[in-house]
Amino acid sequence: MTASRRDTFGPALLALFLLCAGGAASWFLVAPSLSEPVAPGYDIERMVLYYSTLPRLATALLAGAALALSGALFQQVLRNPLADPTTLGVSAGANLAIVVTSLFLPGLLGAGRDVVALIGSAAAAVIVVSLGARRGFSPYSLVLSGLVLSLWCGGLAAILTYLNQKYLASLFIWGAGSLAQQSWVIPLSLVWKLAVVAIICGLVIRPLSLIDLGESSSSALGVRLVRLRVVVIACAVSLAAFVTSAVGVIGFIGLVAPTIARLAGARRPAQLIFWSPLIGAGLLFFADSVLQLVAGGFGEFLPTGAVTAIFGSPLLLALLPRLKIRHRIQAAPVWKRARRWDAKVPIAVAAVALVFLLLISIFVGRGVDGSWVLVFGDYSRDILAIRTPKIFAVLASGAMLAVAGSILQRLTGNEMASPEVMGISAGATFGVAVALFAIAPGFSGQFAFAMIGAIIVVSIILLGARRSGFAPERVLLAGIALSAMVDAVVGVLSSTGDPRAVLLMRWMSGSTYLVDGTSAIAEVAFATILIAAALAARHWLDILPLGPAPSAAVGIPLAKSRLALFGLAGLLTAAATLTVGPLSFVGLMGPHLAREAGLTRAMPQMIGAALIGGGLMVAADFVGRTIVSPYQIPAGLVSTLIGAPFLMLMMRRKA
Amino acid sequence: MTSVQLAHEALDTTQVFAIDKVGLSIDGNAILSDVGLDFPAGEVVALVGHNGSGKSSLLKILARQLTPTTGSVAYAGRDLKDYDGRDFARSVAYLPQDLSTGSEMTIRELVGCGRYPWHGALGRFSAIDRKKVEEAIKATHIGRFADRVVGTLSGGERQRAWIAMLIAQDARCLLLDEPTAALDIAHQIEVLSLVRRLAHEGGRSVIIVLHDINMAARFCDRIHALKGGRVVASGTPADILVPDTLRAIYGIDMDVIATSSLSHPLAYAR
Numbered sequence: 008m009t010a011s012r013r014d015t016f017g018p019a020l021l022a023l024f025l026l027c028a029g030g031a032a033s034w035f036l037v038a039p040s041l042s043e044p045v046a047p048g049y050d051i052e053r054m055v056l057y058y059s060t061l062p063r064l065a066t067a068l069l070a071g072a073a074l075a076l077s078g079a080l081f082q083q084v085l086r087n088p089l090a091d092p093t094t095l096g097v098s099a100g101a102n103l104a105i106v107v108t109s110l111f112l113p114g115l116l117g118a119g120r121d122v123v124a125l126i127g128s129a130a131a132a133v134i135v136v137s138l139g140a141r142r143g144f145s146p147y148s149l150v151l152s153g154l155v156l157s158l159w160c161g162g163l164a165a166i167l168t169y170l171n172q173k174y175l176a177s178l179f180i181w182g183a184g185s186l187a188q189q190s191w192v193i194p195l196s197l198v199w200k201l202a203v204v205a206i207i208c209g210l211v212i213r214p215l216s217l218i219d220l221g222e223s224s225s226s227a228l229g230v231r232l233v234r235l236r237v238v239v240i241a242c243a244v245s246l247a248a249f250v251t252s253a254v255g256v257i258g259f260i261g262l263v264a265p266t267i268a269r270l271a272g273a274r275r276p277a278q279l280i281f282w283s284p285l286i287g288a289g290l291l292f293f294a295d296s297v298l299q300l301v302a303g304g305f306g307e308f309l310p311t312g313a314v315t316a317i318f319g320s321p322l323l324l325a326l327l328p329r330l331k332i333r334h335r336i337q338a339a340p341v342w343k344r345a346r347r348w349d350a351k352v353p354i355a356v357a358a359v360a361l362v363f364l365l366l367i368s369i370f371v372g373r374g375v376d377g378s379w380v381l382v383f384g385d386y387s388r389d390i391l392a393i394r395t396p397k398i399f400a401v402l403a404s405g406a407m408l409a410v411a412g413s414i415l416q417r418l419t420g421n422e423m424a425s426p427e428v429m430g431i432s433a434g435a436t437f438g439v440a441v442a443l444f445a446i447a448p449g450f451s452g453q454f455a456f457a458m459i460g461a462i463i464v465v466s467i468i469l470l471g472a473r474r475s476g477f478a479p480e481r482v483l484l485a486g487i488a489l490s491a492m493v494d495a496v497v498g499v500l501s502s503t504g505d506p507r508a509v510l511l512m513r514w515m516s517g518s519t520y521l522v523d524g525t526s527a528i529a530e531v532a533f534a535t536i537l538i539a540a541a542l543a544a545r546h547w548l549d550i551l552p553l554g555p556a557p558s559a560a561v562g563i564p565l566a567k568s569r570l571a572l573f574g575l576a577g578l579l580t581a582a583a584t585l586t587v588g589p590l591s592f593v594g595l596m597g598p599h600l601a602r603e604a605g606l607t608r609a610m611p612q613m614i615g616a617a618l619i620g621g622g623l624m625v626a627a628d629f630v631g632r633t634i635v636s637p638y639q640i641p642a643g644l645v646s647t648l649i650g651a652p653f654l655m656l657m658m659r660r661k662a
Numbered sequence: 663m664t665s666v667q668l669a670h671e672a673l674d675t676t677q678v679f680a681i682d683k684v685g686l687s688i689d690g691n692a693i694l695s696d697v698g699l700d701f702p703a704g705e706v707v708a709l710v711g712h713n714g715s716g717k718s719s720l721l722k723i724l725a726r727q728l729t730p731t732t733g734s735v736a737y738a739g740r741d742l743k744d745y746d747g748r749d750f751a752r753s754v755a756y757l758p759q760d761l762s763t764g765s766e767m768t769i770r771e772l773v774g775c776g777r778y779p780w781h782g783a784l785g786r787f788s789a790i791d792r793k794k795v796e797e798a799i800k801a802t803h804i805g806r807f808a809d810r811v812v813g814t815l816s817g818g819e820r821q822r823a824w825i826a827m828l829i830a831q832d833a834r835c836l837l838l839d840e841p842t843a844a845l846d847i848a849h850q851i852e853v854l855s856l857v858r859r860l861a862h863e864g865g866r867s868v869i870i871v872l873h874d875i876n877m878a879a880r881f882c883d884r885i886h887a888l889k890g891g892r893v894v895a896s897g898t899p900a901d902i903l904v905p906d907t908l909r910a911i912y913g914i915d916m917d918v919i920a921t922s923s924l925s926h927p928l929a930y931a932r
Contacts, residue, residue, distance in 0.1 A: 213783045217775055221763035223727050227756035228831070229748030229779040274766055274811075 017272030018282035025289025032296035033064050060299075063186050065194040067295040067311070068288045070186070070250045071260050073201050075287020077246035078261025079268075079280045080208065083215055084239040085139065088269075089150045091261030092128075092247035093491070096156035098258070100131025101251035103160040106167055124252035125245060131156055132244045138655060151423050152655055158427075158590055159651035161494075162516075162644050186254050186295055186311045193253045200249045204242045208280060211238060216276040257312035258491050259319035260287050291315065316495030320488040350611040353604040357618040364622050368398050368629040373636035396527030397519040401624040401642050403527075403534035404583035409597025409620025410541050411579035413613045414572055416598055417548045425595035426580040430489030432589035434464030435581045436515060437493050443507055443514075444500070450526045454585055461581040464489060465573050493589070517588030517643010519628060526586075533582040540575055541613055547572065548609035588643035591627075592650040593620045599654070623650065678703050678835050678867045679724055684733035686719055686891075693719045694891045697733070706861045706868045708878035711888035712912055717871050718759065718839055720888065724869060725756035725837045737835075751779035755833035759840050761824055765813030769823045772812055773798050776830035798830035801864075802856060818849030825856065836860070838870040842877070850874075854881040875911075879903055879926045887911045899926050 040056045078091035092098040104127020108115050115123060135156055139149035188194070208215075214235050217225040226232050250257065264287035265279055271286075273279045295311050369391065374380040382390050412425040426432045438460025442453050468485060497515065500508045513520065522530075541548075547568045550558050559565050580594070587593070597620030598612060606615040627646035632639055679701040686694040694716045701707050709717040722728040723735060726742055735742045737754060755776070764772055776798070777791040799805050802822045807815065812823060821841055828836050838857065842850040858881050861868045872878045878885050879899035887895040887902065887910075895907045902908070908916035908929055918927040 211783060213778065213781075217778055219764045219767065220772075220775055221758065221760065223722075223725075223756065223758040224763065226727065226747070227725055227751060227754075227758075228775065229746075229751035231747055275771065 014272045014274045014278055015282075018268045018278065018286065021267065021271045022282060022285035022289050025286060025293050029067075029289055029292035029296055032293060032300055036060060036064075036296055036299055058190055059188055062188040062191050062194050063299075064292065064296065065191075066186050066188055066197065066254060067291045069194055069197040069201060070254055070257060071264070071291025072284040072288035073197065073204075073246045073250050074257060074260040074291075075264035076201075076204070076208070076280070076284040077243040077250075078287075079265040079283035080239050080243040080246075081261070082265050083276050083280065084218060084236055084243070085136075085149060086218060087149055088266070089262070090153075091259075091265075092243070092251075093157065093256070093258045094150050094262060095135050095153035096131045096160065097128040097135075097153075097244055097247045098251050098256045099157040099160035099164075101125075101128040101248045102256050103127055103164050104130075105252065106164045110167055120252045121249060124248040128244050128248040128251065129241075131160070132240060134655070136240060151428065154428065155592070155651045155654055158592070158647055162590060162647040162651070186257075197249060197253060201246070204246055205284075207238065207242055211235060212277050212280065215239060215280075219276060255310070255312055257291070258316040258495065260291055260315060263287075263319045264290060294318065310499065313495040313499045316491050317499065320492035320495070350606055350608070353601075353606060354611060354615050354618065357604075357615055357622065361618050361622040361625070364625050364629075365398065365402070368625050369395060371629075371633075373633050379633075392524075396524045397522045398625060398628060400522045400527040400530045400586045401519055401628045402621040403530040404586040405591070405593045405597070405624030405646075406617035406621040407534050407537060407579040407583040408587070408591060408594035408624075409601075409616035410538050410613050411576040411583070412594035412620075413598040413601070413609070413616045414541060414544075414548065414576045414579075415594075417552050417609060418569065418572055418576075420552050420554065422599070422602075423595075425592075425598075426576065426584075427490075427589065427592055427594055428486050429464075429468060430486035431461050431464050431468075431577060431580045432584050432594075433486075433490040433493040434460040434462075435584040436460070436589040437496065438463075438581075439514065439585070440493070440496060440500070440511055443511055450529065450585070454529075454582065457585055458578065458581040461577040461584070462574070465577040469570070469573055490589075513641070515588050515590070515643075516641040517586075517591055517646070518639070518641035519586060520639070520641075522586060530582065530586055533578075537575065537579050537582065538613075538617060541579070542610060544568075544572060544575070545608075545610040545613070548613075587624060587646070588641065591624065591643045591646040592654065593623055593646060596620070596623060596650050596654055676703060677701055678737060679869070680736045680739075681720075681724075682734050682736075684720075684723065684730045684735060686716070686723065686728065687731050692891055694723075694730070694888075697888075697891070697893055699886050699893060699896065701867065701869055702884065703867050704861065704865060705883040706858055706870065706881060707884045707886060708882040709869065709871045709886050709888065710873075710875055710878050710911065711894075715888040716891040717888050721756075721837055721839050721869065721871050725754065726750060727756070727758075748779045748782060751831065751833070753833055754835045754837065755828040755831040756837040757824055757828055757839060757841060759843065761820060765811070767812050769804055769808045769810060769812060769815075769826070770795065770799070772823055773808075773826045773830045776827040776832075779831060794830050794832060798826040801829055801860070802826040817844050818846075818852060821845065821849070821853050822856065825853070825860075829860065833866075835867045835869070838868065840871050840873065843873070850877060857881065875903070875908070875929050879929070880924065889913070903927050903929055 037056060037060055040052045040060075074092060081090035081092070081095060082088055101124040104123050105120065108123045135149065135153045138152040214225075214230045217228055217230050218232075218235070220228070222232065247261070265283040267290075268279055268282045268286050271282075273282050291311070294315050298311055298314050370382050372380060372382060372390070372394070382394075408426060411431075415424040415426065415429060415431075416422055418424075435457040438456035438458070439453050441460075442456035446452070467489075497508070497511060500511065547563060550561060550563060551568065551572075558568075583594075597616035600619045601612045601615035604615060606612040623646060624642060627649060628642035630640075630649070631642050631645040634640065634645075677700050679699075681697055681699045681701075684694060684697045685692065697716075697720065709720060711717045719728060723730050724737075726745075737745070737750070742750075764775075767775075773795050774787070774791070777787065777794060781787055781791055799808050802825055804819065804822050804826055807819065812820060815823065825836075825838075825841070836857075841857070842853055845853065854877060857868055857870065860866050870882065872882075875885075879902070882899065885895070885897065885899060885902045886893060887907075889911055894910050895902055902911075903918050903926060905915075905917050908918070912931075915932040916929055917932050918929050920927045
């Protein structure tokens with residue numbers, strides 16, 4: 008029994024420490040107004056204390072506990088250390104549902120904000136979990152589909168925000184997770200919701216612990232798995248929905264709190280589920296009171312959710328090497344289709360389709376009155392001079408991302424790898440964000456910063472991989488952490504109201520608005536050189552997926568080849584991200600589609616992926632330009648919106 | 663409660679499982695067809711066959727992990743469909759092939775999981791439960807490392823810990839899917855002796871999937887052999903270990919040799 012006592016000690020100490028630290032920080036917040044003598048009659052100080060500061064602290068405690076509990080439940084029931092409301096797309100689903108409702112059916116929101124959030128997050132959970140169930144709840148595909156869905160919802164919400172900026176300014180601050188309160192209504196309603204779910208958790212804790220034995224053993228012991236899963240997931244989803252509807256998306260608490268609890272020694276599921284909420288409450292409480300102290304009056308508008316993500320994600324990165332990945336990754340069933348045709352056939356088809364797409368995209372558009380017109384006659388020269396560079400820039404970017412994706416998938420032996428998922432795009436974005444806010448350089452300066460950002464991420468991945476040997480979960484988790492951090496930074500910058508934030512947002516959504524002749528030529532030149540370099544490394548890429556030992560055994564210089572190929576992928580990503588933003592998903596779709604078409608060797612796969620990726624981006628650009636003409640939807644966003652559901656469908660079929 | 667008592671009373675009769683014309687097909691591929699077998703109570707019965715012969719699938723059907731496409735399976739005279747999950751788990755325990763799970767628990771916690779069918783989701787972990795756990799730990803000789811974490815054990819120790827969980831479950835019938843697959847010869851003998859002792863001294867029935875025909879002959883009372891999803895042979899080890907039958911099972915020329923130190927002949931490939 009000593010073992011279990013020791014297991015409890017660590018998490019208890021940590022929770023106590025966090026709560027005390029939060030308490031101390033919040034004491035500094037409330038002390039000034041408490042020390043004032045009570046003014047008779049109308050006392051603003053007191054009112055702010057009673058109806059804003061204190062409810063806010065209470066909300067922080069409750070929201071932190073609820074999110075951490077939700078994360079712990081998800082992690083236990085799905086047997087997946089990466090699961091939480093953010094990575095499973097549940098929060099994003101709730102967020103999108105509320106954005107859509109507030110735009111189109113605002114009346115509904117007054118009636119039942121919680122209900123709207125619940126519907127959104129339940130829909131997200133059903134999609135993600137049903138996809139995961141088809142692949143035996145493999146940790147990968149679950150988090151991957153969650154992330155994809157998350158990005159999809161985020162993308163759609165971004166488009167709506169973009170098209171209706173003036174209505175949604177406050178929604179945007181809320182979406183980034185602001186804890187500011189004006190009364191006790193929200194914390195009080197959270198209390199009973201949290202209590203109900205906690206009671207249900209207590210009732211199912213026994214069978215939930217048995218899930219650790221694996222599906223067949225727990226069902227052999229008489230656990231009704233389906234019913235248990237439905238109940239627990241419903242609990243976790245409702246917690247996430249309640250919090251999202253009350254205070255917006257607060258990322259990472261649900262992932263970080265159980266992770267910390269586990270590192271502090273919580274081992275049994277019951278311990279994890281008991282201590283995670285306490286640690287989560289302490290974390291958010293501490294973070295929010297420190298934030299209010301530091302930011303002063305400005306703190307009202309600084310979204311806490313974004314700030315926790317800024318601090319939470321590096322913490323997670325630092326903890327990664329210590330995190331024991333306790334669940335073995337289930338190998339996805341290998342599903343090889345016999346190749347029915349020569350590699351040349353799909354490549355030729357893709358090439359012809361691409362040329363056709365290019366012709367349509369260049370010469371077809373919407374006229375002033377919205378009708379479809381072919382470009383010819385008087386103005387054709389002027390129109391083409393504006394349109395052609397954009398088309399070729401997106402073509403080059405799509406091709407580069409797809410090739411980068413092929414390289415990364417082969418290097419890591421992980422078919423879910425891609426610049427977007429691994430955070431390399433996020434690194435490039437971060438570089439550009441820094442560039443925009445610090446020195447506002449031109450195209451070449453932005454490229455330099457994007458490159459530095461991408462290379463930094465690549466080196467972090469390389470350094471981490473030295474110890475874990477590209478353990479796919481770690482690489483993925485690192486990517487999630489980085490992407491979330493970038494999102495958070497952009498969220499914070501945007502809520503400051505800085506005009507450059509609009510520029511950054513437009514750029515992140517993959518708008519080609521600012522592309523001109525010279526930058527297009529630069530993109531095409533980069534694409535040609537870098538893709539040629541990738542094709543030259545085809546032999547390495549054929550052999551490396553076999554793993555380090557066989558590759559070294561046939562004489563490949565392991566360290567050197569990996570370094571070169573990772574560097575190449577970083578450059579490709581940085582160059583492409585400049586035009587189409589970090590969210591396009593072409594780097595994941597291109598190689599996948601090429602493989603589906605039967606292109607398995609490195610050389611044909613890369614060529615096919617480049618053609619398909621380029622074609623996808625051109626199509627996305629065309630759709631974005633014409634679908635709500637005269638408005639333009641950024642090509643990057645369109646490709647996210649089309650690509651993400653497509654990718655999920657594909658994962659579904661492959662199961 | 664009545665169904666449990668029924669199950670235990672029925673066990674005093676001659677057989678645990680009765681399989682009638684069972685067929686299983688997954689995605690149009692026939693895994694099992696027209697399998698009819700009886701499993702006498704109190705015996706160790708081996709299921710043998712080549713890779714993909716359907717022996718593991720048959721065991722999963724007995725454990726209710728898979729539902730047969732056609733035919734019926736009865737345990738203690740009642741159709742498997744009529745059992746409730748926990749009721750069934752009190753009578754029949756199942757050890758899957760893949761035991762990589764649960765490696766964060768201590769041995770004692772793992773063995774304690776076997777008591778779930780008895781106390782359920784809300785019941786108290788009673789003194790009886792605790793006693794059964796201790797007995798199971800003692801029976802499998804894992805007392806020395808009962809407070810260690812499962813992940814730190816060797817293959818044989820881990821195997822014994824899981825079997826202890828099945829014993830704590832207090833089931834009258836154990837279904838074991840290749841419990842010796844990853845073990846060296848010494849540990850194979852150790853685990854299989856334990857299994858045989860549990861059956862013959864504890865009055866339990868055991869159905870075990872085995873690769874090694876010689877191990878099956880040495881430790882089991884009866885052998886059912888499958889080939890391509892059909893029963894090809896069924897009988898005592900002496901009936902099975904004859905050249906013609908072995909050839910029918912494995913599809914290669916085999917022979918047997920008698921040794922003075924063993925009670926049964928040894929099979930080998932010619």
